[in-house]
Amino acid sequence: MKKNLIGIAVAGAFAFAASTAAVADEVAYDGSWYALPGVNVMHADSKLETGSSRAGGFLKFGKEISEHWDVQVGLGHNRSYDDFDGAEGKYRQTTFGVDALYFFSREKFRPFLLAGVGAARNDIDYKTTVVSGAGPVGTQIGDKKTSWMANVGLGAQYLFNENFGLQADLRHVWSRAEYMGSDAQFDTHTVGNTYLNLGAIFRFGGAKPAPVVEPTPEPVVAPEPAPEPAPAPAPEPVGPAEPAFEKVTLSSEVLFGFDKDNLKEEGKAALNADVVEKMKAHPEVELVLITGHTDRIGNDAYNQQLSERRANTVKKYLVAQGIEESRLHAVGKGESEPVAECAGVRGKKAIECLQPNRRVVVEIEVQRAGN
Incomplete structure (x- = not known):
């Protein structure tokens, strides 16, 4: 009995839990x-x-x-x-x-x-x-x-x-x-x-959220009176374009499934449009740095390994699309370089708030008209 x-x-308890x-x-x-x-x-x-x-x-x-x-x-x-x-x-x-x-x-x-x-x-x-x-x-x-x-x-x-x-x-x-x-x-x-x-x-005894720090308000400074406009300078002759650095940041949600390191079709399309076409158009670019990042959720060592695997997956895909491997360098930074802190946020809200940290950054040097 x-x-x-x-x-x-x-x-009963687990039927309720599953529902x-x-x-x-x-x-x-x-x-x-x-x-x-x-x-x-x-x-x-x-x-x-x-x-x-x-x-x-x-x-x-x-x-x-x-x-x-x-x-x-x-x-x-x-x-x-x-x-x-x-x-x-x-x-x-x-x-x-x-x-x-x-x-x-x-x-x-x-x-x-x-x-x-x-x-x-x-x-x-x-x-x-x-x-x-x-x-x-x-x-x-x-x-x-x-x-x-x-x-x-x-x-x-x-x-x-x-x-x-x-x-x-x-x-x-x-x-x-x-x-x-x-x-x-x-x-x-x-x-x-x-x-x-x-x-x-x-x-x-789990990981504690970082304390919430209120930002210090900037002092209000009275604006100075605008100076008299200077005469417009004569236009300079148009010279050759200066080299410019272009950084492409791709969300891990676009490239990969949750906790995965294999590219989705959506991720391949994004790499084709944002990276492959530009590198083929600029063969003079000798080095491209591919950096994988994760958020802080989970084990430090696991996050480091995941970021490295994702960066190498992007590198292998670019090579498969005809980009020379000698022009590519892949590294993983794990959770060490966040762009969003989300202090004091936990649970599902933390997962959503930390989304910008889950990313792959591709830095390329291209020759184009300077801004």
């Missing part, structure tokens, strides 16, 4: 820590011949490591009672483990796969209630055993805001237990229990 109630609660995720604000990855207390129910291995499980509990602590990975460490406990033919008693399992979670999304609804290792203590406290091959009434047919533990599973998180959310998962846990087998001899056996877990997420 308790397992059914918790299962219904988990299904609202499409319209909710995004909660971007920011490297937060979090506490994860919760409850669980256990379906014990059939070899243990236990009855219905009682509600147990767990306490874990987690850390967002990267765009896709979390690590969680913590304790769990559950127990069951039974009164079967010829014996009665209780079974308890306590676990301590470290889990790695792979997330498919960092939006509010976050499905994941998990795997982990650790230690488990299995306490099988069964005694005989009738005379049998195991011995007289009251004979102990189980014992305490501490062993290795391994588990795998799947689940999901849902974040209601930047500080609070829920996590549910279904996992299978293997360990070693000691009990009397059908041959009336004590032995150590591998057992596998299945757990349904539901916990509350309390996030803390």
Whole structure:
């Protein structure tokens, strides 16, 4: 009954989460820590011949490591009672483990796969209630055993805001237990229990927004009287055009998909119009610098690598369009040169505000009529 109630609660909570995720604000990855207390129910291995499980509990602590990975460490406990033919008693399992979670999304609804290792203590406290091959009434047919533990599973998180959310998962846990087998001899056996877990997420320690600094107003200075207009100078003869530098800034949203480094068709068209045609028209240009930039959301090292990959993608495309590779140089600056700070802005608004920082800049020297 308790397992059914918790299962219904988990299904209801995540059905609501899935229905609202499409319209909710995004909660971007920011490297937060979090506490994860919760409850669980256990379906014990059939070899243990236990009855219905009682509600147990767990306490874990987690850390967002990267765009896709979390690590969680913590304790769990559950127990069951039974009164079967010829014996009665209780079974308890306590676990301590470290889990790695792979997330498919960092939006509010976050499905994941998990795997982990650790230690488990299995306490099988069964005694005989009738005379049998195991011995007289009251004979102990189980014992305490501490062993290795391994588990795998799947689940999901849902974040209601930047500080609070829920996590549910279904996992299978293997360990070693000691009990009397059908041959009336004590032995150590591998057992596998299945757990349904539901916990509350309390996030803390993520990247803090920069403090909002109010700009200092400029002093008001009275304008000076306009000088008398000077006579117009004689027009100078038109000479050869001076070389001028032209900088083309292309939005990453135009060139690439979210978190991708392969060019979209829209991005190829923009490069053809803004870069390829000009470079073919000006073969005298000997060096073109292609610089990739990202915003501050996410891991510094990851952002640096993404900016380098995007800059090199643009370079390879220009070479494929007939531009000599010797004229091109690609670099990535990551999040180090923002053009928009967006102090004090978080969530989806921060993603929109920081859009100008996600860009690729192409600097070319062309010979044209000077301004």
